Amino acid sequence: MPLSDAPPIDRPAAASGARADPRIQHSRIEHLASYDELTGHFNRSRLREAVDRALAAGQRAPSPAAFLAIGIDGMSAINDSVGREAADTVLIEIGRRLDTCVRISDLIGRLGGDRFGVLLAHCPPDRTAVAAEKILTAVRSLPLTTGRGPVAATVSVGGVSCDDPGLTSYEVITHAEAALAEAKRDGRDRYAAYRTSDEQRERKRRFLAIGDAVQVALRQDRMAFAFQPVVSAATGAVDYYECLLRLRDADGEPIAAGEFVREIEQLGLIRLIDRYILDKALAVAVAHPGVALGFNVSALTAADRPWLRSLTAHLRAHPGLAGRLVIEITETAALYDIEEAARFVAALRALGCRVALDDFGAGHTSLQHLQSLTVDTVKIDAAFVRDIATNAENQAFLRHLLGLAQGFGFRTIAEGVETAEDAAVLRDAGVDFLQGHYFGRASLEPPWLRPA
Numbered sequence: 001m002p003l004s005d006a007p008p009i010d011r012p013a014a015a016s017g018a019r020a021d022p023r024i025q026h027s028r029i030e031h032l033a034s035y036d037e038l039t040g041h042f043n044r045s046r047l048r049e050a051v052d053r054a055l056a057a058g059q060r061a062p063s064p065a066a067f068l069a070i071g072i073d074g075m076s077a078i079n080d081s082v083g084r085e086a087a088d089t090v091l092i093e094i095g096r097r098l099d100t101c102v103r104i105s106d107l108i109g110r111l112g113g114d115r116f117g118v119l120l121a122h123c124p125p126d127r128t129a130v131a132a133e134k135i136l137t138a139v140r141s142l143p144l145t146t147g148r149g150p151v152a153a154t155v156s157v158g159g160v161s162c163d164d165p166g167l168t169s170y171e172v173i174t175h176a177e178a179a180l181a182e183a184k185r186d187g188r189d190r191y192a193a194y195r196t197s198d199e200q201r202e203r204k205r206r207f208l209a210i211g212d213a214v215q216v217a218l219r220q221d222r223m224a225f226a227f228q229p230v231v232s233a234a235t236g237a238v239d240y241y242e243c244l245l246r247l248r249d250a251d252g253e254p255i256a257a258g259e260f261v262r263e264i265e266q267l268g269l270i271r272l273i274d275r276y277i278l279d280k281a282l283a284v285a286v287a288h289p290g291v292a293l294g295f296n297v298s299a300l301t302a303a304d305r306p307w308l309r310s311l312t313a314h315l316r317a318h319p320g321l322a323g324r325l326v327i328e329i330t331e332t333a334a335l336y337d338i339e340e341a342a343r344f345v346a347a348l349r350a351l352g353c354r355v356a357l358d359d360f361g362a363g364h365t366s367l368q369h370l371q372s373l374t375v376d377t378v379k380i381d382a383a384f385v386r387d388i389a390t391n392a393e394n395q396a397f398l399r400h401l402l403g404l405a406q407g408f409g410f411r412t413i414a415e416g417v418e419t420a421e422d423a424a425v426l427r428d429a430g431v432d433f434l435q436g437h438y439f440g441r442a443s444l445e446p447p448w449l450r451p452a
Contacts, residue, residue, distance in 0.1 A: 036110040037339075038088060039095040045303040045340065047109030047117050051169035052268065054119055055162055064163040066123040068132055069176035070098070073154045073188040075114035086146040090153055093144040101135050115180070117173065125161040132157040132191035140189060154189035156180055168268035171204075210260050211267040214247065218276060222248040225280065226442035230294065230413060230435045233427045240292035240326050242435065243281050244442045245273070254444065265298060274301045275310070282314050284446075285324055291448055294326035296358060302329065302344035315351055322352030328379065330358045342372040349374065356413065360401060377433070378405045382416025385436075389421035402430055 054065040079087040105121040143150035158179025175194040183192035227241040246254040281295045360378035417436030
């Protein structure tokens, strides 16, 4: 979408003491849910939704779409030489040049950082390179005007055709970004097309088989929760039970989510799983009023308004339910789109739910990110907890993570606790909650229903 066509970005009210008009605030929130604040183009989530629609339309029409990933060459050097503000201007100006290169039916979005994405409607494979060359020429032709003077810049472009009926939006964008990386390796300021290897085709076949199996399991209600307790480090009392998804195979044997969730994410089916988890967890919580439950959601759910509306409707229908829910978002998922994740966390906490940042330490969250993510608790990744009683390196990293968490006022959960010795070390270090086999293995039978 051209910058000039995007809705205007409402600026905050001046610091005069006057309260901002709620209608303006709502308009700004609505805008930021779809558009990149700096460039005015679609954000990554909206661009991916557009790719989904193009893929669906391509199955009905003879002319498929194509997707280009465009990366600014040497952006870190530009930032160092002219400063952050002028570098932002470079991003904006390149976005404007992209506007001049595309048709009215094409869509432009910002993939993040120094990367844009362009969805080319009705673009056969032999025309994708032509569109890419037009973009390369438009950027390199003239220096870009900034407050620090003219800046010469180039871009590299990776492209993929959306002509494979089995493609997902995740794969389209990932393939285009892989081709972009190849263009940069080959010297920059050039175009590279994505090529599928035999190994990738075999992996795609396996992914599709897993996707089919999961959809059949959903229809046949062969998904279940295994519940694992999270206990207070001080008292040993259960604080809540985490709901861990299991898929029962044709023989009834449970398969852990870790064995299929990555493929489901890449196939674009993770929202189906997240919605199933939400509905099932809420049903369990309503049926057992004395139980608190936690469950994990994916990065995409942070931008999924129907999911949030469904949660809100359930909480309104069942007062007091929100206080018994702990919603976990992984650190790596939060870093996927930190601004979207921050808005999602704020919305959940406003509803009264607790929010936990899962796998803390695995994604190396910066201090700035921690300031944005006002979660209640952080879960220290099991990799840093394993053998903590004897592993000096893990003990040092634990102290670092606890210092970060406590400095921001977050409570902490250590997962993967296997022994009494590890539990004692974690308790003495100041961890608030503990989770792991030492306190209870994940059980398909609700632990709170067992005889005392």
